[in-house]
Amino acid sequence: MSPDASPITLLIVDDHPVVRDGLRGMFESAPGFTVLGEAASGEEAVERAAALDPDVVLMDLRMPGGGGVAAIAHLTRTGARARVLVLTTYDTDTDTLPAIEAGATGYLLKDAPRDELFTAVRAAAEGRTVLSPAVASRLVSAVRAPGNERNEPLSAREREVLALVARGTSNREIARELFISEATVKTHLTHLYAKLGVNDRAAAVATAYERGILG
Amino acid sequence: MSPDASPITLLIVDDHPVVRDGLRGMFESAPGFTVLGEAASGEEAVERAAALDPDVVLMDLRMPGGGGVAAIAHLTRTGARARVLVLTTYDTDTDTLPAIEAGATGYLLKDAPRDELFTAVRAAAEGRTVLSPAVASRLVSAVRAPGNERNEPLSAREREVLALVARGTSNREIARELFISEATVKTHLTHLYAKLGVNDRAAAVATAYERGILG
DNA sequence: CCGCCCATCATCCGATCGGGGGATGCGTTT
DNA sequence: AAACGCATCCCCCGATCGGATGATGGGCGG
Numbered sequence: 001m002s003p004d005a006s007p008i009t010l011l012i013v014d015d016h017p018v019v020r021d022g023l024r025g026m027f028e029s030a031p032g033f034t035v036l037g038e039a040a041s042g043e044e045a046v047e048r049a050a051a052l053d054p055d056v057v058l059m060d061l062r063m064p065g066g067g068g069v070a071a072i073a074h075l076t077r078t079g080a081r082a083r084v085l086v087l088t089t090y091d092t093d094t095d096t097l098p099a100i101e102a103g104a105t106g107y108l109l110k111d112a113p114r115d116e117l118f119t120a121v122r123a124a125a126e127g128r129t130v131l132s133p134a135v136a137s138r139l140v141s142a143v144r145a146p147g148n149e150r151n152e153p154l155s156a157r158e159r160e161v162l163a164l165v166a167r168g169t170s171n172r173e174i175a176r177e178l179f180i181s182e183a184t185v186k187t188h189l190t191h192l193y194a195k196l197g198v199n200d201r202a203a204a205v206a207t208a209y210e211r212g213i214l215g
Numbered sequence: 216m217s218p219d220a221s222p223i224t225l226l227i228v229d230d231h232p233v234v235r236d237g238l239r240g241m242f243e244s245a246p247g248f249t250v251l252g253e254a255a256s257g258e259e260a261v262e263r264a265a266a267l268d269p270d271v272v273l274m275d276l277r278m279p280g281g282g283g284v285a286a287i288a289h290l291t292r293t294g295a296r297a298r299v300l301v302l303t304t305y306d307t308d309t310d311t312l313p314a315i316e317a318g319a320t321g322y323l324l325k326d327a328p329r330d331e332l333f334t335a336v337r338a339a340a341e342g343r344t345v346l347s348p349a350v351a352s353r354l355v356s357a358v359r360a361p362g363n364e365r366n367e368p369l370s371a372r373e374r375e376v377l378a379l380v381a382r383g384t385s386n387r388e389i390a391r392e393l394f395i396s397e398a399t400v401k402t403h404l405t406h407l408y409a410k411l412g413v414n415d416r417a418a419a420v421a422t423a424y425e426r427g428i429l430g
Numbered sequence: 431c432c433g434c435c436c437a438t439c440a441t442c443c444g445a446t447c448g449g450g451g452g453a454t455g456c457g458t459t460t
Numbered sequence: 461a462a463a464c465g466c467a468t469c470c471c472c473c474g475a476t477c478g479g480a481t482g483a484t485g486g487g488c489g490g
Binding site: 016062164165166167168170177179198199200201202203204205206209210214215 | 392
């Protein structure tokens with residue numbers, strides 16, 4: 001809460017120029033902050049962070065070129081001094097946990113009031129964790145939940161169902177293909193969604209490819 | 216239509232024992248056919264075909280171990296004498312074209328009447344192409360359609376949408392993320408489905424991974 | 431200039447999905 | 461024996477998707 005000893009330096013990472021401008025304006029017009037630069041992708045963020053050595057990196061997660069989570073992981077792994085504060089649009093984002101596991105210091109929603117943002121950045125600069133209330137509650141429930149299901153292996157049946165899903169097969173067709181009822185197919189899907197940490201078949205297929213379960 | 220000069224020899228390939236038994240029984244109880252053996256996967260089919268040298272291979276496309284299409288391609292490539300007759304459950308199968316491109320002589324649905332099956336096998340043995348009416352109509356429309364869209368590259372926007380789909384994002388969320396309307400998102404999806412030759416987002420993601428568009 | 435592709439938007443509608451419950455049998459592990 | 465994971469099945473219901481169709485405007489190459 002002390003005045004302006006030395007300003008907190010920032011790197012803004014977002015693929016939308018509009019958002020970058022908005023954040024830059026917001027922080028430049030407030031005392032105690034200095035925006036060192038911007039980046040529009042994960043890779044660019046890594047470069048800029050290395051070159052500019054900011055105190056805090058404000059990072060959007062969803063970007064075309066290079067995922068934000070990967071960038072965070074890289075920064076953490078290479079022992080960067082910068083704290084990463086994730087700034088995302090929706091709390092429905094499935095990357096909440098991965099981002100924090102990757103080393104993000106905080107996780108805020110973009111619609112947070114200005115003051116909250118400033119406070120969060122100051123906190124992040126000091127290494128304190130800052131979470132949006134919505135994100136925080138999701139976190140605790142996820143942690144409190146029966147361990148990280150997130151790495152449980154799929155059962156043989158679940159893999160079979162998933163493979164058919166990847167081929168565009170409907171639940172009904174899968175049922176006939178495997179000689180089981182559609183209800184059972186849905187149960188398998190619900191279970192494998194939980195294990196993969198996703199909410200729909202498209203994301204399940206993507207995650208399966210990422211983990212080598214498919215392909 | 217001549218009596219039984221010399222029987223047509225068969226290899227039955229299907230991962231379901233029930234189906235194999237059914238086909239075997241059907242052909243053994245009919246004059247003019249001899250079932251040489253069975254196989255439960257694509258790889259096994261290739262082995263057996265080499266060992267048994269059947270006139271016709273009755274092949275299911277969807278099998279856990281080793282895809283049927285790959286097996287067909289292998290048989291064709293190695294110049295096997297056998298004609299491959301694809302026997303599948305649904306005409307919605309996205310593998311219709313790949314299978315025929317791979318060298319299948321015919322494509323029938325499993326619910327075809329017995330007589331049609333027999334006729335088809337005889338035709339296949341003579342090298343004549345046999346297609347289910349449903350499959351045939353889909354084929355012509357696919358061929359008549361402006362060339363194989365199947366290899367057209369996705370536009371930048373389409374790739375953006377697809378990437379978000381792979382992360383489990385709903386159409387509405389994608390719309391907000393990209394600052395466009397939900398209707399536009401759906402249009403992009405419809406287009407990229409056509410280009411990838413799929414019918415839903417799960418299959419689109421899978422195909423994209425297979426082709427290196429994602430991942 | 432005309433056509434073609436891309437991106438954008440819209441409406442309608444049936445089919446499908448995913449989530450919420452809860453329930454049974456059956457092996458394996460503890 | 462009890463607990464657990466797995467596979468199987470059922471109901472209900474709102475949300476979402478995908479198909480069909482049509483329209484507009486910008487840009488690029490013939």
